[in-house]
Amino acid sequence: MLAELRDLEFNDIGSAPPSVRLVILSLLLIVILVVGWFLMIKGKTEQLERVQQRELTLRVEYEEKADKAANLEAYEAQLEEMQALLETMFRQLPNRTEMDKLLVDVSQTALGAGIDVQLFQPNAETHHDFYAERPISVRMLGDYHQFGEFVGGVASLPRVVILTMHDISLRRANERDIGVSAGDGRLILEGSVKTYRYIDEEEAAARAQAQAQGGNR
16 A cells, blocks of 8 residues: 555546545545634634633623622611611711810810820811711820820710821920920820711701702802
8 A cells, every 4th residue: 555655646646546545535534624623613612612601700790690689688778777877876976066165175185184285276177978077287295194194085075086197197306396395205296187076967958958059059
């Protein structure tokens, strides 16, 4: 067979022995199948793999959304419960009529702790759904013990007081600071704190009405 293939003249394949022609046809068929696989089947196989991967992704997304949909009522109930709890907590904050007195109490608590209150300036309020925040510019001179006593005193006030620090710096005082002498050793607390109060239903309704009237002008 190998000898016949070596002696074969490809210009005259028709006169080749049947066994040789069968081998040549088999080889041609294999080549055609391989080329066809690369041109058609391989591309379809890769497309099928992409579709299967997309199907898997969509199935996972569907299962996640189905799980959320099944628990939607529980999530909504939990959200309402959290909102009610948050509002209850804010109700424990001072209201509008108590706020000014509370600011005085906070300032007096600092003075009572022996702190030199060089600046305690309440600024304009920012209003939210059911609470308002009020920034206070502060500058206080004291030692660690006095600041600790001040924090404890604020925590023991009859009304809940929340003070959050914003752009606050605490540093050792030096002779260039007001009211400080050489070797003082005290600290300067300087920056802005925010305190919060509750907006009751009456005030919220009044503010909503005022905003509506302002928008209609």
